[in-house]
Amino acid sequence: MIELAGVSHQFRIGKRGKERVVPVLHDINLKVEKGEIVAVVGRSGSGKSTLLNLMSGYIRPSSGEIRVGGQNVTKLDEGEWANFRLANYGFIFQSFQLIGSMTAYENVELPLVLKGIGSGERRAKVMKLLEQVGIAEFANHYPSELSGGQQQRVSVARSLILEPPIVLADEPSGSLDSENEKTLLTMIRQLNHELGITFVIITHDEQVASIAHRAIRLQDGRIGGLA
Numbered sequence: 001m002i003e004l005a006g007v008s009h010q011f012r013i014g015k016r017g018k019e020r021v022v023p024v025l026h027d028i029n030l031k032v033e034k035g036e037i038v039a040v041v042g043r044s045g046s047g048k049s050t051l052l053n054l055m056s057g058y059i060r061p062s063s064g065e066i067r068v069g070g071q072n073v074t075k076l077d078e079g080e081w082a083n084f085r086l087a088n089y090g091f092i093f094q095s096f097q098l099i100g101s102m103t104a105y106e107n108v109e110l111p112l113v114l115k116g117i118g119s120g121e122r123r124a125k126v127m128k129l130l131e132q133v134g135i136a137e138f139a140n141h142y143p144s145e146l147s148g149g150q151q152q153r154v155s156v157a158r159s160l161i162l163e164p165p166i167v168l169a170d171e172p173s174g175s176l177d178s179e180n181e182k183t184l185l186t187m188i189r190q191l192n193h194e195l196g197i198t199f200v201i202i203t204h205d206e207q208v209a210s211i212a213h214r215a216i217r218l219q220d221g222r223i224g225g226l227a
């Protein structure tokens with residue numbers, strides 16, 4: 001589903017003429033199979049977010065090749081990546097990233113509006129998902145009127161609304177208490193089991209890593225180190 005072959009990445013920082021190269025990922029070879037839940041673990045600064053940003057096209061590898069769903073995406077331009085992301089990825093973030101001026105319903109609906117889907121179909125899809133994640137009764141609440149756990153459920157529903165085959169999650173339970181974390185992890189397992197969605201989850205948390213089929217440990221930008 002996602003394949004990285006010989007991928008390295010270095011950032012260039014500093015003013016022109018005085019640039020410094022910061023190598024972050026080194027020769028990453030990795031395959032995430034369809035239907036897998038893969039946890040990416042490792043210390044702060046080990047390169048986890050950089051790896052996720054490479055998978056989702058927000059940064060380009062300095063070298064190596066990335067394939068997603070059989071397609072070589074290494075050289076897609078910004079516009080092509082934007083379309084590719086919409087068709088292939090849902091995203092879940094530690095800080096939920098909901099739009100504060102929109103209700104739970106509207107937050108989940110937005111990707112469908114942008115895609116030009118009619119209102120009847122939108123309503124059916126949004127309500128079905130809100131029910132699936134257990135917060136249909138809060139559909140008309142604004143994010144500020146919801147608990148952290150409820151907000152994260154809205155963001156899970158939003159990540160799934162375009163029916164992506166892959167969900168990328170960056171510390172999805174990082175802002176949740178242990179009860180809400182448990183609920184989120186059960187939900188992820190269920191979605192994986194019932195819908196076959198592939199998950200790649202960055203985490204510091206052993207609980208999260210324990211629901212994964214496999215953990216990839218990054219250490220100093222290399223796979224296989226001890227986390």
Ligand SMILES: Nc1ncnc2c1ncn2[C@@H]1O[C@H](COP(=O)(O)OP(=O)(O)OP(=O)(O)O)[C@@H](O)[C@H]1O
Binds near residue numbers: 013043044051
């Ligand atoms: N845009 C950037 N420019 C320069 N250096 C960067 C940039 N983004 C990340 N880095 C550096 O790359 C290294 C890896 O960062 P990254 O965010 O991928 O680590 P991480 O494992 O996700 O860390 P954390 O767990 O703290 O989020 C760090 O040393 C960081 O300072």
